[in-house]
Amino acid sequence: MSENQIFTDFEVVELIDEKKINFNKVLFGKNFYLINIWSSWCEPCKDESDKLLELKNDTSIMMIGINYKDKKKNALNFLKLHGDPFDQIFIDKQGTISINFGAYGVPETFLVDEDNKVLKKYIGPLNDKDVYEIKNITNH
């Protein structure tokens, strides 16, 4: 999905209680949504977790994690070890949800606004500059 595009609807499954939900219902009630595709086996995701924790402090953003091709146990361990920045986490066992997002792999991050429009897309781990850019957008 490139910038300025709107998400179409599809079904996702939650990581913790494995409940099914439509993704459009997830994107509700906040001004911004930060969707981060991650995995416990992905090295750069470890370095990225600090940046995500920093963004968690911004209350206008809902943090959504997409756990990519992972095992539940490993994923939960990863969050315990590196901190959990997410408000909600969904699983993408086959990697097909990420294709729905138009993603290339892990890590990848999308900033979405209240109209479900993609504002920014970051391929690869977020860096300080990206975090600064995201904060700039959400604080307006």
Place this chain on the structure above:
Amino acid sequence: MVISQLGYYSLIFGLLTSVFIFFNSSIQLKKNNLVISNKTFGLIGFQFFFVFISFISLIYSFIISDFSNETVYNNSHTTKPLFYKITGTWGNHEGSLLLWLLVLTGVLLGFIFKSRNEPNNYRLLTTLFHQIIVIGFFIFVLKTSNPFNEIFPVQKEGLGLNPILQDPALGIHPPILYLGYVGTSIIFSAALASMISNYVNKSWAKNIKFWILFSWIFLTGGILLGSIWAYYELGWGGFWFWDPVENVSLMPWLSLTALLHCILTLEKREFFKKWTIVLCIITFALSMVGTFLVRSGILNSVHTFANDPSRGIYILTFLLVLVLLSFVIFITYENKNFTQKSEIFTLSKETAVLINNWFILYFLSVVLIGTIYPIFLDVILDEQISVGPPFYNKLILPFLIPFVLFMSIGPSLKWIKTNFKIGVKSFLVIVFTLILSLITVYYIGEKNIFVLLLFVGFFYLLFKSLDQFREKTKNFAQIFSHTGFSLLLISILLNSFSSKEIVKNIQVGESFTLKNEKIIFKKIAVEKEKNYESIIGFFEVLDEKNKIINLQPEIRIYNEPEMATSEASIKTTLFKDRFITINIIKDQNFFNVRYQHKPFMIWIWISTLIIMLGGMFAIFRKNKEVNI
């Protein structure tokens, strides 16, 4: 370290020699000497010698793993087998440009040697123009791509050669390809020289024909090696992908093929003078375009080009200078050379050659535009598109049918004028072609009328070419190359329509089937080699007659650089290849197994060799009556 320096200074001396040759030949031209002086000849020898020394020094640095040399450090490793240490010399940007220079100076030496009986001013002018190219590339190598850069402190170990390049076919692919690709430079220089010296005639055609055939044969061979490598090394059983890197070698090949037919006409009939010269220029220009595209990095992404533009901009500027120079010379000397002989009869060999060139240049334009259009679109509009096989198939395949039909009747036409009549024999050939095509289409189960037409065209060309064997004055060059070409087209078509494939994720002990065959995954073993570890899968294939065929695909994990590659296991028979690859799946307990039937694969290679054989016949045929 010392050897590396020797290589560097040898390059400098080479450049100085070139400058000296340039002025020396200019002076000699003014003097209008009747014989080329031994001095000039000797200087050209020295020039080649200097590049050769430089080249040998680089090979030596690779062999002894001299990691004070940056190129060696970046592309070699002590644990690599000797053969790949040597081939690693040209498996990188700097080394391959040194190879460019070696071939560039080598063909000039060969040309001067072979053209002893040609007019002196023609030889001198060729030398002069060639020196412009040589000097250009010397400066390019020394300024932007010096293979002898030193690094300090000296490293203990190198970074290694990309494992997929560690392969025998790919090891010799660059030298063979470059002999053809860079060989076109001498055609360019000689064409400009022949215009100025008013020598665009039959004798010139005879002289330059050797170099056209030389380049053509090696370029064909180079492309063949590249395809064979892609087939078994890249692991999915394809041999041609319309990838830009492949296209840049196909473009000069097409242009050379057109030129080849023109030069024979010029040799016989003094026809197409202007057009032949234009083709000579286009061929080398395409070589340069290819070098620009590959060496600038623009093919991977226009953005890599922007990061380090010096190499790309240099070649591009140089290319423009050469094209401009040829253009000016062409315009200036046009009237002096070309008195028009305009009479062409509708049914004649001349017309056939024209039509041949018309189609080949169309194919060339498809490949050229398909290759560079996306780059322009990206630069100008920032839009990325992919131009892949569907584009080329749609624009090339329909045109192949009339092309091969003209190609079938062309050789039996006579010079000047032919009285055409359809005899019983030609009628029988047509009937036989139709029947065979129908059987083939039925056999592969393809109902498309277009596919039938393709087969009709290709088979007709095959039979008409073979038919030439009955003629009194056999032209083996033409018979072989045309027969080879038709066989190539037939094999490719059969291959693409009746390939079968199955992909399965299985564990050891399991089996699956493809058509009437059962494929059993027997066991796996791990072996350790000097520069890699390999996981070998042992497979048994039970064919329809219950005969056992063993296949052992590998996954290799190279240590320097760390990288996993998949090695296909292939069993070739006359009618089909059995092709199998395995891959590891992450977090899973099975292997991903890809098993394929690739029909008539070996015929694709054989027919290309037959095409090359045709070219060799043309080279070794001496002063006999020549037909196209």
Place this chain on the structure above:
Amino acid sequence: MKSKILLTIKILIISILISLSLKNITMASTFSEEQTINITKNLRCLICQGQTIHESNSDFAESMKKYIKGELENGKTDEEIFSSLVEKYGQWIVYDPGISRNTLLLWALPLLLFLIGGAIIGKRILKKYE
């Protein structure tokens, strides 16, 4: 980083060797295999070097294959799948450039050159009859 990759691969091999005794797991049915191959052969593996999705075994390509199978099972046509992927990933992902405002010249230029060439040759041959 690199040695970690190597380690992971080694661990994988070992785990495969250990798990060999385990019983096989049945895989999903080969639903419209031909159709899937036809689609994946015309898609670029965006994270690879000049490979199609069909040819590649990368994570991205494997997910894409599953995605396409899923879409086919949902009753989507080839066209719908291609256009939704172009929407998500851009024109770069499909190997067939198609005819659009941006690619009109790409298709037309070679054909135009063919016609011009034909005209020149035709004129030359017919000159005799004038």
